[in-house]
Amino acid sequence: MTSTPTLDTQRTDQLRSFLTVEAAADAARRPPVLTPARRRVVVGAAAALLLAGGLVGAQSVGGSAPAAIAVEVDGEWTTIRLVDIDADPDAVVADLIAAGFDAERQTLEVITVDGDDVLVGTEDDAAVGARGFVTIGAGEGGERGLVGLSVTLPEDVAPSSAPAEAGRIIETDPVPFQAGAGGLSVVDEDLLDAGVRFEDDGGVSIRTGTDATIVVSTES
C-alpha cells in the first residue's frame, strides 16, 4: 500500500465488509451475468428498443455526398459511411441533415475495460444506439478521435425481441481503435427486417422507407 495511507486498516476492513455484503446481495437477486455472446444480442435489441421517438424517415439521396460522409445508394439500400477521420461530429450531423437524413449528435462515455475502450450508454442517455460504432482518427502522437454512427428506430418497427434488461446499462463489446474499421458487425435478422443493416466496415445501411434517425455518437 502507499506509504501515506489514506485508509487505515480498520476503515479498509469496514469498507471491505460493506462491499462484500453488497456484492453477495447483488449476486443473490440477479441472474448469472451475461456472457459476451449473449450480451451482443441483448445490446442490439436493447439499443433498438430503447430508442423510440422523434423520428423522421430517411431518404435516399442523390448528387455529390457532403465532405464528412459518403452516401451510397444500391437498390433499396442507402449506406452511410464516415470518410473524414477529422470531421467534427457536429459537421457530420449537419452533412447528414443536408443529405436529407434525420440526424442527431450524442455523446457517450468511454471506459477502459481490460485495455480496450468501450462505449457506454446509460439509461440517462435516452437515445443511445450502442451499435455500429466505428472509431476514427489518428493524429499527432497517437491522439485519436472517436465518433460513430448508429441508428434509432421507432418502437413499432424495432425488433420485437424485447430484452429483459431493457433500461439497464448498455455496453458494447470492446471496439478496436482502427481508423475506419471495427464496426460491430452483429448479425441481427430482426434488425435487418426492420430496415437497418450495420456493415462490417462501420457503415450503416438504411432501407428506403425506413423510419430512422442517424445518430452521430462521440466520446463525451
Next chain:
Amino acid sequence: MTELAPEPDPPDDAELWRRIRADDADAFGLLFARHGPRIHGYVLRRSGDPTVAEDVTAVVFLEAWRRRGSVTLDQPSALPWLYGVAGNVTRRWHRSRRRHHAALARLSSLPPRHPELVEVQAEAAERSRTVLRQIEGLPRRERDVLVLSVWEGLSHHEIALALGIAPGTVKSRLSRARARLDPDAPAPPPLTPPTPLAILETPS
C-alpha cells in the same frame, strides 16, 4: 515434530477475477482489501475532497463488480484497470452516484472514520488541491497521464493499460504535459513515493 505445510500463495488478481466472475463476493472483498486503499488515495488526490473519496472508491468497486460479466482479466494485476475505472467514476461522479444511490445510502450507515484518519485524509486532500491548481490548465488527457505517472508511480506500460492507450501515446502526452507546465515552477511533488506495482501485488 510435525512439519507445518507452507502457506499457500495468495491468489493473484486474475484468479480472484475468475472467482468474481462466478459471483464470489468474498473474492471481491479480497480484491478490495488488496487495491482499495491505493484506489482511495488516487481518488482523494484527484478530487481533493475527503468527504466524497470513500463514496467514490466504493462506487469504483461496485462498478467493477457490475462489469464482471463483460471484463476478462488476462494479466496478473487488476490495478491498472481499476485506475481507469476510478478516473471515469471521478469524472462522472454525478451520474455514477445516481446509479448507486441505494448502496451509497447504506454506506453512509458505516461507523464514522477515526478522527486521526479524518485528519490524515484532510491533509492529503489539501496537498492535492495545491498540486491540482498547478496542473488544472492541462488538457484532461495529458493531466490523466501526468497524475498516474507522478502521483501514482505507474510505468508507461501500466498507464497505457489504465487508460486504454498505446505506451507511445503515454510518452508523448507526458512529454507535452511537462512542456506545458511552467518550466520555472517547482515540479509537482509526489504525495506518496512511487511504488512499483509488482510489490503491491504481492503483499506479505
